[in-house]
Amino acid sequence: MTKGQSGARALSVAIVGAGPAGIYAADALMKSEAAADPGVSIDLFERVPAPFGLIRYGVAPDHPRIKAIVKALQKVLDRPQVRFFGNVEYGTDLILDDLRRFYDAVIFATGADTDRPLDIPGNDLQGSFGAADFVSWYDGHPDVPRTWPLEAESVAVIGVGNVALDIARILAKTADELLPTEIPANVYAGLKDNKALEVHVFGRRGPAQAKFTPLELRELDHSPNIEVIVAHDDIDFDEGSTRARSDSKQVDMVANTLQGWADREVGDRTHKLFLHFFESPTEILGAEGKVVGLRTERMKLDGTGNGKGTGKYNLWNVQAVYRAVGYRSRNIDALPYDARSGTIPNKAGRVIAEDGTPIPATYVTGWIKRGPVGLIGHTKGDASETVACLLEDMPFSGAHEPSKSAVPAFLEARNIAYTTWDDWYRLDALERRLGEPAGRERIKVVDREEMLNIARAQA
The missing domain is CATH 3.40.50.720 (NAD(P)-binding Rossmann-like Domain)
Known part of the structure; x- marks a missing residue:
């Protein structure tokens, strides 16, 4: 020293x-x-x-x-x-x-x-996933499986934060849209076989209570393949919501964006991404051990920006559920x-x-x-x-x-x-070389042993 x-x-x-x-x-x-x-x-x-x-x-x-x-x-x-x-x-x-x-x-x-638990029946069904696991898969973490089941044509994402948006966007985009990024070959191959045509995002309160950042939210609408849909009935603001909008420019920008999407005509892009508000998930439904649907209770605002149940329930025909209610x-x-x-x-x-x-x-x-x-x-x-x-x-x-x-x-x-830090530079250089022929910044190496072999090889 x-x-x-x-x-x-x-x-x-x-x-x-x-x-x-x-x-x-x-x-x-x-x-x-x-x-x-x-x-x-x-x-x-x-x-x-x-x-x-x-x-x-x-x-x-x-x-x-x-x-x-x-x-x-x-x-x-x-x-x-x-x-x-x-x-x-x-x-x-x-x-x-x-x-x-x-x-x-x-x-x-x-x-x-890791994922914060969502305490509703059906969490353990096949087709019910935690956000952290899916994010680790599409980001090429070395400690998760190399494949991901993407057979569902209609998917639910529970949560209204940026992670929920990330998951919904990755599921709704085509694999070729994501190919210019650093995604590994196994992730591209998995997304190429993705069958999802509808992605439904659920929040239990209203647009003014969503935790999206404005930039992340607007990015959903940039894809030529994703039609973002918001129902008129899901645009509602009570006194607490109005106060939140006046207190925060970001909250107001999110609310304005969502209101604008609700007011426009639905287009013809191939993948539909629905943003649902006032829907509180109560049960993931299953048959033969697999996800076959989601039950939600319709909510309404109580004047303070909080939600309360109406006693009315909706059933959603989905074959997979992603729980994005927070990390732990x-x-x-x-x-x-x-x-x-x-x-x-x-x-x-x-x-x-x-x-x-x-x-x-x-x-x-x-x-x-x-x-x-x-x-x-x-x-x-x-x-x-x-x-x-x-x-x-x-x-x-x-x-x-x-x-x-x-x-x-x-x-x-x-x-x-x-x-070591020098080892990282060797791995970094190799990933960049892998991406060069396709004009990509890098292609990420996933396997831990391969990472170690590359990193610790003599320059």
Whole structure:
């Protein structure tokens, strides 16, 4: 470890999770006064061989504008104070006690990659899917199956957030529309056989309560193959809705877009995408173990912007249901966990034990800290707050001062085939070369072993 001008030992920090939250935390550390004196050394650990987390494996492939955030994140990881250790899984390959051997402090930035449960009958039927699993499939995550069942001609998507829109759009677009993106060959082949002609998106309240962002919503109508349809009966605004529209320009823009679609004539594009409001799913219907329909209760606004049931029910003839009602973080080994919120209990990023006291030198940032809400950029504020607390808690007691080779030696002694930042550049270059003949930015490599072989091959 290096010494600062004051003679104090450089601050050594481990960050678990190399997605935006973890990388923003590294950036905040390097911009702090501690980075100048006594200095800072940061190691990021990621369970898949490649970095960038949500950007690589959670953003839809037809959103290059959002994926371009990688360029800024890459500059952070290019800094000499930062090392990347990919293909290292916390809780299996190393545990909290291991990290405490090598680092002054640990920041967990593990995000949220599982589905929040939807407690209605029929969830376990064949053809009922969680949003997180489908997103991982079409984004080429190495830990999910290579195929996806796409036999349904009519599909329901439950939820009115951006993830629901992503799923609906991917299901409604043709495979050839998505081919210019980075989708892997197996995803293109799967979508080529997709039989969906109708996609129905359901929200239990009204247009002013939808969680879409205006840009994401308008993008639905850009496809030459998708006819977006909104019913006149689904456009309704109570006093609470009107107040929400006046308080938020984004809410008003979403409401205006939806109202405009309801007022226009239905066109003749081949794939129909229906946005339904005031429909609360009550049961996924099945026959012989498979999804055959969805039952919803018709809702109405109560004056405050909330919905209440009318006692009237509708049946929808669908053969698949995608539940996009929110992501959820996983429990982290050796840390407390709030099952209700799906987060690690914390105060401003300091992890809090069951007795209400902070756990020394242990922090969280991003969705594992505050829940899966907000846009990617919001994690910058999380990181700044967490890092400020970490710096307030300096100096830390009992930390070791290992050499730069101590952590690689530890991983190698356990036969862990970790990847480095140089390895990522080799994988990145190969993916770009794969895309060049077709004029695509890249074609993503999916298989973990193939990723490791490419990444760790000699240049």
